[in-house]
Amino acid sequence: MTSTAGVAPANPHETATKAPRGRKLTGYWLILPGALWLLVFFVIPFYSLLAASLFDPKGSPLTGYDMTWHFGNFVDAFDQYKGQIGRSILYAGIATLTCLVVGYVLAYAIAFKAGRWKNLMLVLVIAPFFTSFLLRTLSWKLILADDGWVVSAAQTLHLTNLLNLIGLTSTDDRLLATPFAVIAGLTYNFLPFMVLPLYASLEKVDIRLIEASGDLYASPIRGFFKVTFPLSLPGVVAGTLLTFIPAAGDYVNAQLLGSPNTRMVGNSIQNLFTSQGDYAAAGALSVILMVIIVAAVMLYVRTAGTEELV
């Protein structure tokens, strides 16, 4: 290399790329730990899941599985579990919307109205994470129990009738073991994932823009929908994704708070894997769920068009 110093390079492109090579390598080194992690804990399991979804369905954990490229697994799994898949998407969708409404109000209050209580309120939002997810969901079982005060209060206020009417509970005046309980559990468990990104993007909204909208004849409500809300869209998108994706695959809430009639696709997958040992069907169902979610997310992000906002 030193011999060519000072001489006009024969190939200018070569020298141009050689100079920053050291820096380029640093980038790869920095990516390495993350890439390894993903390889071991995502790519390999995903590959094995994909492989399992194509196994011969006649196998069992005892006899072993043959790789027969059995694409029929997908058709069978979808056919058999489309009810659960639809229910998962419906429950997760309702829970996400409820989280969005409740979370937006909360995040807005923290960002604009909390003043010196801001940090305390943020800690309170995260506080439930200090207790186990399972434990918190189990305590909802007590809260919504048939002889609990929530049920009697809901009965007195005729809320149970209302819930019956829209099909979230059945006619026996219970709350536990109903779709309502499952959705309430999902909403409760995933609310912080909605509030935090919403707060982060609301916090960034310049209060002077809101003043400007008022100055330009927008009433507070119209100003909110024309300025504040559009500016918080990145938070809305992030929050709904962080809520919807795990909620759609969740099985704990349906198992602890629901009934056989409220089983979600997560329960089916878990059941197929652990109880029935039908790896092929479980794998196929997992892949179907994944494809549906990825497609929905892509469609959603593209429609929301957030790249212009960030």
Place this chain on the structure above:
Amino acid sequence: MSQVHETGTATRAPSGPSRDLKLAQLTKEYATFTAVKALDLVVPQGKFFALLGPSGCGKTTTLRMVAGLETPTSGTIHLGDTEITYDKPYKRPVNTVFQNYALFPHLNIAKNVAFGLERRGIKDHKKQVADMLELVELTSQAHKKPTQMSGGQQQRVALARALINQPEVLLLDEPLGALDLKLRRGMQLELKRIQTEVGLTFVHVTHDQEEAMTMADTIAVMNQGVIEQMGAPNELYENPRTTFVANFLGQSNLIAGEIEGRDGDLVKVRVQGAVASIPADRAHSESGKGWLGIRPEKVLIAEAGQPIDAPGDVITGGYVTDVSFVGVSTQYMVKMPWGQELMVFEQNTGARRMLPVGTKVDISWRPEFAFLLDASQDAKAGIEED
């Protein structure tokens, strides 16, 4: 909607009764201090009015009260005969050009400009938006986002966004503060041109005295929540009534003196052994101690013993302590026999060479250019320390 409709007709009928902006006893108190104290002010319709003062003098608070973004503690705001003191900002026929422009980052330029019209339910605004963008010379940028534009362009968008609503009063909150000097000078002329063209009442808040003098028909100099003096720029500059105005608007030499009293149209004041006669309308105190004020460019300077072209008393015994050459003029600091340093600006006419430091000089001025202020005021009030 009816409110908006009313204001709409009001702006379109300028021949009706006067729509002056009147502030009466306007006060804004915060927990720890009073930002604006019993302010009385009339801004005549169609004028370019500047509210000038250092930061923290209450000028922005006053503006925000007119815009409705701040609620006064007491006092009233009228627009013509209509009281708007407690009206919501979105119900006032008043628009603001904000200091940081506050353009909506999620909307393009055309939509930013159309924002006010759309909120008032005016659907067919294409032509108006196009005309307004033409006025501020941004037609080709209509589809860009604010972040893709330079500071000067953003400033013009902010102006267009406010002007398109044809407010009765346009409030400008240090709109040129973020621009560099050269751009600022250009925008000052631009703003003045637009104001003359559209004929709306402009209330311009600024701490830049040159900006205020260049643009405004009337300037109100504000300090610590009160208006010190109000008038046409040249009136304020030539005949300041307080030491704050004398120092904040340009620069002044203030020399301590004993006022001897009034004599006809003149007020006599004894300054360092000599007696000066100040026209009575320029004397803002008639007894006791006083400050005799004279602008540096009104002071004539010559080498000791050389003739000075002035009928006033010649004061001898000074010498030059500092010279700075600023192109059009030369600024001298002259140490006087009584120890005070006076500022003298001399045009570079080329009639005489620059006087070097240490030169013994005589100075003089025409007494009718001097002004007399009450000595109870701080001689250093309004001198910017930055």
